[in-house]
Amino acid sequence: xxxxxxxxxxxxxxxxxxxxxxxxxxxxxxxxxxxxxxxxxxxxxxxxxxxxxxxxxxxxxxxxxxxxxxxxxxxxxxxxxxxxxxxxxxxxxxxxxxxxxxxxxxxxxxxxxxxxxxxxxxxxxxxxxxxxxxxxxxxxxxxxxxxxxxxxxxxxxxxxxxxxxxxxxxxxxxxxxxxxxxxxxxxxxxxxxxxxxxxxxxxxxxxxxxxxxxxxxxxxxxxxxxxxxxxxxxxxxxxxxxxxxxxxxxxxxxxxxxxxxxxxxxxxxxxxxxxxxxxxxxxxxxxxxxxxxxxxxxxxxxxxxxxxxxxxxxxxxxxxxxxxxxxxxxxxxxxxxxxxxxxxxxxxxxxxxxxxxxxxxxxxxxxxxxxxxxxxxxxxxxxxxxxxxxxxxxxxxxxxxxxxxxxxxxxxxxxxxxxxxxxxxxxxxxxxxxxxxxxxxxxxxxxxxxxxxxxxxxxxxxxxxxxxxxxxxxxxxxxxxxxxxxxxxxxxxxxxxxxxxxxxxxxxxxxxxxxxxxxxxxxxxxxxxxxxxxxxxxxxxxxxxxxxxxxxxxxxxxxxxxxxxxxxxxxxxxxxxxxxxxxxxxxxxxxxxxxxxxxxxxxxxxxxxxxxxxxxxxxxxxxxxxxxxxxxxxxxxxxxxxxxxxxx
Amino acid sequence: xxxxxxxxxxxxxxxxxxxxxxxxxxxxxxxxxxxxxxxxxxxxxxxxxxxxxxxxxxxxxxxxxxxxxxxxxxxxxxxxxxxxxxxxxxxxx
Numbered sequence: 001x002x003x004x005x006x007x008x009x010x011x012x013x014x015x016x017x018x019x020x021x022x023x024x025x026x027x028x029x030x031x032x033x034x035x036x037x038x039x040x041x042x043x044x045x046x047x048x049x050x051x052x053x054x055x056x057x058x059x060x061x062x063x064x065x066x067x068x069x070x071x072x073x074x075x076x077x078x079x080x081x082x083x084x085x086x087x088x089x090x091x092x093x094x095x096x097x098x099x100x101x102x103x104x105x106x107x108x109x110x111x112x113x114x115x116x117x118x119x120x121x122x123x124x125x126x127x128x129x130x131x132x133x134x135x136x137x138x139x140x141x142x143x144x145x146x147x148x149x150x151x152x153x154x155x156x157x158x159x160x161x162x163x164x165x166x167x168x169x170x171x172x173x174x175x176x177x178x179x180x181x182x183x184x185x186x187x188x189x190x191x192x193x194x195x196x197x198x199x200x201x202x203x204x205x206x207x208x209x210x211x212x213x214x215x216x217x218x219x220x221x222x223x224x225x226x227x228x229x230x231x232x233x234x235x236x237x238x239x240x241x242x243x244x245x246x247x248x249x250x251x252x253x254x255x256x257x258x259x260x261x262x263x264x265x266x267x268x269x270x271x272x273x274x275x276x277x278x279x280x281x282x283x284x285x286x287x288x289x290x291x292x293x294x295x296x297x298x299x300x301x302x303x304x305x306x307x308x309x310x311x312x313x314x315x316x317x318x319x320x321x322x323x324x325x326x327x328x329x330x331x332x333x334x335x336x337x338x339x340x341x342x343x344x345x346x347x348x349x350x351x352x353x354x355x356x357x358x359x360x361x362x363x364x365x366x367x368x369x370x371x372x373x374x375x376x377x378x379x380x381x382x383x384x385x386x387x388x389x390x391x392x393x394x395x396x397x398x399x400x401x402x403x404x405x406x407x408x409x410x411x412x413x414x415x416x417x418x419x420x421x422x423x424x425x426x427x428x429x430x431x432x433x434x435x436x437x438x439x440x441x442x443x444x445x446x447x448x449x450x451x452x453x454x455x456x457x458x459x460x461x462x463x464x465x466x467x468x469x470x471x472x473x474x475x476x477x478x479x480x481x482x483x484x485x486x487x488x489x490x491x492x493x494x495x496x497x498x499x500x501x502x503x504x505x506x507x508x509x510x511x512x513x514x515x516x517x518x519x520x521x522x523x524x525x526x527x528x529x530x531x532x533x534x535x536x537x538x539x540x541x542x543x544x545x546x547x548x549x550x551x552x553x554x555x556x557x558x559x560x561x562x563x564x565x566x567x568x569x570x571x572x573x574x575x576x577x578x579x580x581x582x583x584x585x586x587x588x589x590x591x592x593x594x595x596x597x598x599x600x601x602x603x604x605x606x607x608x609x610x611x612x613x614x615x616x617x618x619x620x621x622x623x624x625x626x627x628x629x630x631x632x633x634x635x636x637x638x639x640x641x642x643x644x645x646x647x648x
Numbered sequence: 649x650x651x652x653x654x655x656x657x658x659x660x661x662x663x664x665x666x667x668x669x670x671x672x673x674x675x676x677x678x679x680x681x682x683x684x685x686x687x688x689x690x691x692x693x694x695x696x697x698x699x700x701x702x703x704x705x706x707x708x709x710x711x712x713x714x715x716x717x718x719x720x721x722x723x724x725x726x727x728x729x730x731x732x733x734x735x736x737x738x739x740x741x
Contacts, residue, residue, distance in 0.1 A: 089678045093671035331702030368697045376693045386690050424725045431718045
């Protein structure tokens with residue numbers, strides 16, 4: 001669909017950027033020592049740090065991705081919200097306080113605190129850089145894809161704009177300005193998600209939703225007078241039947257009216273034709289949207305309930321539910337039928353047509369698992385499907401507390417107890433937010449706002465259907481969401497290079513001042529690399545990459561963090577082995593999985609070495625076992641020696 | 649360069665150990681509840697569809713996981729803060 005740019009969104013976004021830059025330059029004058037730069041002087045109040053955690057963690061993937069997935073798949077999208085929040089329990093109960101106690105600037109500090117081992121420094125830094133990069137690419141790609149609909153700029157402009165602003169934030173005042181940017185973004189995101197949810201509930205459900213931006217397109221139904229295998233006759237004579245097209249699963253009819261061609265699905269039991277949406281790729285490379293050029297705006301937004309409590313709209317009168325509360329909305333959807341949309345690629349002569357067809361789904365299916373992840377053997381799920389699902393949920397659970405850009409936030413507060421309290425604030429803020437994602441997602445699913453070509457736009461388009469002011473605000477927040485997360489990642493990466501590698505691994509003995517300088521230079525370099533990768537990976541599916549980052553973090557970092565804290569016999573060699581095996585196993589599985597073969601490399605018909613695509617369930621245990629085995633072989637128990645010394 | 653913490657605070661080994669043990673216990677409790685959710689999803693997914701009032705098991709269990717995280721976090725923080733205050737008081741005596 002075409003998006004018209006909202007001047008309000010641009011204005012709010014510019015205001016946000018100006019205040020962010022103002023904060024950065026204000027703190028720049030105060031940022032003198034390495035502690036100031038890498039850990040905001042260790043002086044951030046825990047409540048501010050808690051919201052900044054939320055601002056850091058609620059990336060574009062959380063906000064746009066989860067809302068979009070719930071709007072498309074219902075409950076299965078909500079599984080991500082549950083997993084992302086559960087990860088914070090690990091962070092609070094196990095990691096928060098020791099992390100603060102053991103480290104200074106980076107996660108590698110904490111790993112290395114007992115050992116002073118070169119290998120740990122190197123591998124810790126490598127793992128931080130890898131995970132940060134996997135996390136950075138989707139953020140940059142997200143920035144690029146948001147900037148077109150929201151601010152009317154081309155993809156590359158969005159990536160460069162985010163890159164430049166973030167470099168300005170990080171290179172001026174490091175963690176101090178980053179923290180405040182994330183604090184404001186987190187607070188705004190949660191506040192406006194609350195407002196949006198309230199508006200969704202007060203609008204309620206309708207078979208023909210009220211939209212302020214453009215009227216809802218009521219789906220057309222054509223009555224069939226006679227039907228055979230090769231031809232269809234219609235009651236409405238303004239349509240000409242051109243031909244019947246059969247795919248493997250469905251039968252379509254190509255019609256023409258006023259010289260515009262359209263594709264319809266045959267609903268034989270009801271003797272009707274149902275409307276579809278189509279994107280036709282012509283042999284000359286141009287594309288038609290619902291049979292017309294893109295500028296004509298014929299590609300309409302979809303997604304609504306077709307009946308509520310068994311009531312079907314009659315004629316022009318829509319069925320509406322009136323205002324609802326958080327429980328009655330779910331109860332109403334459970335008793336409704338929602339028109340979801342499936343899609344299929346078909347060939348018509350030389351034209352390739354992507355057909356989006358109606359797929360009425362009962363509310364009970366939407367509110368239960370199974371629409372995205374096939375885990376029920378009764379519905380044809382294989383053991384690989386189930387393995388993948390468990391592995392994904394494990395990666396979300398263990399990955400959070402192993403993400404370097406989350407971990408470094410523990411060094412910005414003054415004490416371990418402040419680290420714990422800020423995690424509590426973060427959990428509270430995110431628990432509220434993740435519950436809201438369900439309502440925003442279901443609101444988008446039933447609000448007639450979905451753009452079938454871009455499910456990441458569900459939340460902003462939902463806001464647009466309710467009011468232009470809230471759309472401007474949500475758009476600006478969506479964009480600044482990327483700023484907050486990217487700046488956190490760049491601080492983490494620059495800490496890994498300047499502190500872990502240059503200062504500690506290569507032992508360059510940097511003075512405090514030089515270390516700040518090195519950090520700033522690395523931030524600029526990492527920022528530029530991120531921009532380049534963002535443009536390079538333009539077409540990559542972004543949620544896939546975020547999943548990889550979690551899985552790699554969980555396998556490479558989590559076992560060593562846990563074992564250092566709770567197993568006295570852990571040795572430096574064990575930690576090195578565990579990070580190495582975790583990285584290799586998870587990266588290897590990801591790069592050689594069937595999913596990557598078919599969707600990333602686009603190798604058609606090639607069987608990959610690994611049928612499953614989520615590596616956590618293999619990587620995490622392997623990494624644990626490696627650590628334990630190597631540690632047992634390399635552990636020298638001083639007590640045993642002392643005792644044997646006495647005996648001899 | 650020195651490799652100490654960025655800011656100094658009072659260390660108390662017994663308190664740290666107690667907090668860590670409490671953390672592990674609560675972590676295990678949550679892990680069991682989370683694992684139960686995944687188990688039902690994968691091995692008994694029809695159970696997720698069973699109605700609970702106007703809602704169903706999937707929604708109630710999902711919300712419960714989010715709310716439980718919050719409740720456990722509040723309890724953990726409360727106990728730790730209380731213990732920290734107590735040690736502070738006994739330290740001053």
